[in-house]
Amino acid sequence: MGLFSKTMKSIFLDDRAKRAGVHRVYAEAMTEQQKMISARDNEIERLREQVGEIASNERQELIQNAQKVRLDKAKMLDDLPEADRQKLRAIATKAMLGEGGDEGGSSGGKP
Secondary structure (H helix, E strand, C coil): CHHHHHHHHHHHHHHHHHHHHHHHHHHHHHHHHHHHHHHHHHHHHHHHHHHHHHHHHHHHHHHHHHHHHHHHHHHHHHHCCHHHHHHHHHHHHHHHHCCCCCCCCCCCCCC
C-alpha cells in the first residue's frame, strides 16, 4: 500500500490541483479580459465625446459663418436703390414660380 497508495494520491491530488489551477487561471484571464473590454469601451466613449465636441464646434463655426454671410448679403441688398430691389424681387419671383423671363428664358419663349 505504501508506494502505490502514495503514487495514486499524488496523481489524484495533482489532477485536482491542476483543475483548480486551470480554473483559477481561466477566471483570472476572464477578469483581465473584462478589464480590457471595459477600458476599451471607456476609451471608445471618450473618443465619441471628443468627436461630438469637435463636430459641435465645427457646426457652430459653420452656423456663425452662414449668419455672417447672410447679414452681409442683406446689407448689400439694403444698400441698393428701391428700383433695383423691385427688379430683383420680380426676377426672383419669376425664377421661383418657374416662369421664363424676357431675357432669353427657356420656358417662356418660342422653340
